[in-house]
Amino acid sequence: MASITIDETVCKGCGLCAEACPKKVIALSEHRMNANGYFVAEKVAPQNCIGCAFCAIMCPDCAITVEK
């Protein structure tokens, strides 16, 4: 099964991954911040991931690893 791992320490909460995801697997957290004070991207529907890596391709900070 396809899955993604988000490195929250480097995430800046820009939301480009959530915008790129065709299956709406990712959304920005409304409550959780990282040490830099950014609301991090998190998986809201991990079961829908198809491993297309669109999120990782658009992530400017290489925070996402994709496995299939």
Add this chain to the structure above:
Amino acid sequence: MKVFEKTKMLTDAHLHYCPGCTHGIVHRLVAESIEELGLQEKCVGIAPVGCAVFAYDYFNCDMQEAAHGRAPAVATGIKRTHPDSLVFVYQGDGDLASIGMAETVHAAARGENITIIFINNSIYGMTGGQMAPTTLIGQRATTCQSGRDPAVNGYPIRICELLATLDAPYYIERVSTQDVRHVLAAKKAIKKALQNQAEGKGYSFVEVLVSCPTNWHMKPVEALRFMGEECTKTFPLGVYRDKSKGEGK
């Protein structure tokens, strides 16, 4: 099986760019292309002055910082003394199109066998959002607060078109980072530009449109939309020169 992971050509340092700035994407594309070509041991990067001034911390190869705008001149020196090396220059629009215009044009006119990655975000990012040579007509900046007025500030400079008037350049293309499709196309162009150099073909230039959410005063997703809809009108994407296919002059 890993489908996507961070390339080893990038260090573990955290990028200092603002949230949503697509500089990070271009860093990754350059790094991945070098790794895929298997040339990391021979690679020398030239870091500019501007937002990407700390690029030497991010690329896992030899790096040289150049004085403001002088990166193509430094690259010329390194490439001529070490012809076996793979020299790439990473410059922003203030660096390449403003203070470094002379070096840019003359390196292109000489047809130096180097690869130039030109980051065009149509504004001076690091210094706080001043008008750049590439600022769009009507676009606001701190030094043209009611929008760029051609009567006072002149018109944006299109570097790809300008360099395509010269005889020597081998490959000139403008790409964008507005969505996944365009990022993949940008990767292809950057890889080709590096490959051209490795094969000794000559001057290769790739202009990448990049967003600046901070100084455009937009959210990251809005900024990418603006880039796709507005920036590409002034800066049309496409190949301006490809001597391998006989395109351009």
